[in-house]
Amino acid sequence: MLLKIKKLEGTEDIPAPKYMTEGSVGMDLYASVTSPVAIEKGEIKLIPTGICLEIPEGFEGQVRPRSGLALKYGITLLNTPGTIDWDYRGEIKVIVINLGSEPFIVNRGERIAQIVFNKVEKPSIEIIDKIRETGRGSGGFGSTGV
Numbered sequence: 001m002l003l004k005i006k007k008l009e010g011t012e013d014i015p016a017p018k019y020m021t022e023g024s025v026g027m028d029l030y031a032s033v034t035s036p037v038a039i040e041k042g043e044i045k046l047i048p049t050g051i052c053l054e055i056p057e058g059f060e061g062q063v064r065p066r067s068g069l070a071l072k073y074g075i076t077l078l079n080t081p082g083t084i085d086w087d088y089r090g091e092i093k094v095i096v097i098n099l100g101s102e103p104f105i106v107n108r109g110e111r112i113a114q115i116v117f118n119k120v121e122k123p124s125i126e127i128i129d130k131i132r133e134t135g136r137g138s139g140g141f142g143s144t145g146v
Contacts, residue, residue: 001117004054008032008091011050014109026064026114029092037106039098044078047112048093055086055117062116063094069112074100077113084115 005016017027031037032050039045055061061084069075078095094113098104106112136143 001056001059003056003117006052006054008050008052014050017049017051017115026116028066028111029063029094029113029115031106031108031110031112033106033108035108039075039096039104039106041098041101041103044095044097045106046093047096047106048091049112051092052089053084053092054089055084057086058119059086059117060084060120061092062118063092064114064116066111066114073102073104074098075104081116 007014007016011032014030014032017029019027029049029051032048037045037047053061062081063077063084064081065076075096075098078097082095084092092115096106096112
């Protein structure tokens, strides 16, 4: 898979997405804010990354929170994972929420999220009258125990 990345004008100082270790599955995404952005406790902000992606057909990008920000500050993403479809060509932005107890400041060039790429299959669809039974049936939402 070849991922093509376009950096938007004025983001030359923002690092391109990158893997931080050899075993990393997610590439870090960096905040492309023009000035520090305060996210108050319980507040939601849309944070730009300054990049557009050309994801190959048959793949998707999943934007996910960074575990360190979640643990230390209560910072996470609302629609996690956020799906980036292969045909989307706009700027990648992340919906950040502060679930912590203190305001959080997002600074320019900070690692704010990560993105993982997956191959996806599109199923053929058949409308049927009856679904095949299983031992589980319709049990969900804790039906298998705690």
